Amino acid sequence: MDLLNALVTFANFVFVPAVAYGSQLALGALGVTLIYGILRFSNFAHGETMSFGTAITIMATWGLQAAGVTAGPLPTALIALPIGIGATILLVLGTDRAVYRFYRDRKAAPVILVIVSMGVMFIMSAIVRFLVGVEDIQFADGERMLVSARDFKTWTGLEEGLAIRTTQVITVVVAAVAVALLFWFLNRTRTGKSMRAFSDNEDLALLSGINPDRVVAVTWILVAALATTAGVLYGLDKSFKAFTYFQLLLPIFASAVVGGLGNPLGAIAGGFVIAFSEVMVTYAWKQVVAYASFGAWAPDGLLQLMSTEYKFAVSFAILIIVLLFKPTGLFKGQSV
């Protein structure tokens, strides 16, 4: 019984939140890694791309709710998601035409593109603030909890509760579907294969007749879809606030770099590594240990390795260690 309590406590406060957060980071990191692999620069505007897609989705959600359309127990935002993705695709394709193509044609160095993307980031963040403002917005509707802590306690008779939010399950499921579709696309379709060829060796790909404009456009479309999905899932699970999405950029880049820039598998692994390390290293293990030792050893201290204000330090420490000893990331990516 005590062992079960220990497991439930661990699942409730560490496993479930970290899996959901990790999925959101993984989706974000996939977008970053695709751009790095194919367009060969670090896109600092990625957080704001997520933010823009989410803002459009929120407005579409409001429209649907006003028209009386809901998704029953699921959040209405899932119906609105394609609209958000569509708008974001138009935005990034427009940005590429207006800004990035100019530098690509001149074969500008990656560091110039990075700075350019920061400029794009500021413009996008201003657009988002014009559209939906700077306030905290909650747009999740439908059933909030799949399993509530109190119900779980009554069902099982355990002392500890387990809570699973509907949005957490949706996050994991949607992330899994999106990743499966992406891998199928990259490995099985002709366009996907041409993208990988372009990523591996640009000159060789061009010689064998691959249309670079098409590859670039498809990349941006995929990135827009991934970014909007990640942003909406994150906003559903927590809440939408323009400033928070800017802050998301840090853990997302950490995930992509730890996993190996340019490697989609690595981005997913990196997302979970960052999420779990943030939660686990700063977790106070007191209760879990007390349950697991059958109450024989109830520690006086909290058994907390590190105070929570250092959780970002944890991500960055991992990042530095990986870069020092495995510059290409945990999975074989491109070195930075």
Place this chain on the structure above:
Amino acid sequence: MKKLLLAASAMALLAGAAAAQEATGAAPKIGIILGFTGPLESITPNMAAGAELAISEVNAAGGILGGQQVTTERADSTCTDAAAATAAAEGLVSGGVNAIMGADCSGVTGAVLTNVAVPNGIGIISPSATSPGLSTAEDNGLFFRTAPSDARQGEILANVLKDRGVTDVAVTYTNNDYGKGLSDSFTQAFTAAGGTVSITVPHEDGKADYSAEVASLAASGSDVLLVAGYTDQGGRGIIQNALDTGAFETFVLPDGMIGQDIVDNLGDGLSSSFGTMPGTDSPGAAAFRDLAAAQNLDGASVYAPESYDAAALILLAMQAANSTNGADWTAKVMDIANAPGEQILPGQLDKALDLLAQGQDIDYVGATAVELIGSGESAGNFRELEFKDGQIETIRFR
């Protein structure tokens, strides 16, 4: 030797200044130093008017110290520039003021106190400086304030928890001066009252995920969580996450967390929670509003009541001490502000002056239910709140 000479000449200068002040002690004069320009410029005109309301009331009642009329002089503290405030206060002193009502912001108030009031032996009462640092400032007993220190709310929260039988609490605060100061003062007061703070976790506002913070807080084993944060920032994220995971059901919310939006967002989640924010139900507040309305002044304007009380306290203390000398009247402030004695509300200053002239004791209540504690600062009045059916309800005043 050089140092000794320097010190000696400095002493001589000081003595000279003190002697000069004795000589000018004719008609009482009050300096009003507030930030008429700068960040507080929208509220300082009402504050000054509040102070002048008390002074004209005293003058209408025949003045103080055997019928002397009180004059005033305004000066600009700027709120932000300590050097400018010091220069302005020195201007007041050379203009012959016997006391200073002000300053407004904590920084410039400290500058005026240290650079002007203490060297010249002039008493000073601030209506609005709330920094806990001023409680321990070197003031030679010359400094008072009619606003509570920010540290006070920590004690109020500790009392609320004690009265509700809570002995074990987890604390999270927003990682800035407000959150840290409140968390520290609460922890100190709560521990002194026999309570236990099981864990203190700072949180950063505007962050992506608060799972780690809530996980640590939950592991402490406490049932009650104090959230010293902001309604639209990390504070709400923490509460939402704690409710979802079933980590906590009861939250204690200080003033930064009180707002209709958080009640709207969290709804029933707050049904067993409670909080505090500044406020008073004293009859003096209503009396001051009526008095001010007659002069076309908004009596509910921020810190206008505190300004009225500050000026009234200065004049009543001078009457009680029968002197305009800083050291003399400041020694009487605590006596007239606190019980025992006849209670004095706004509009009753004439009665207070009569009682003092007869040598009787008064208890100045004023517009903000003044009760001076510690080194001479307002105890402050707070509302204890609960959240019922989507409404913020006042349970009692403290």
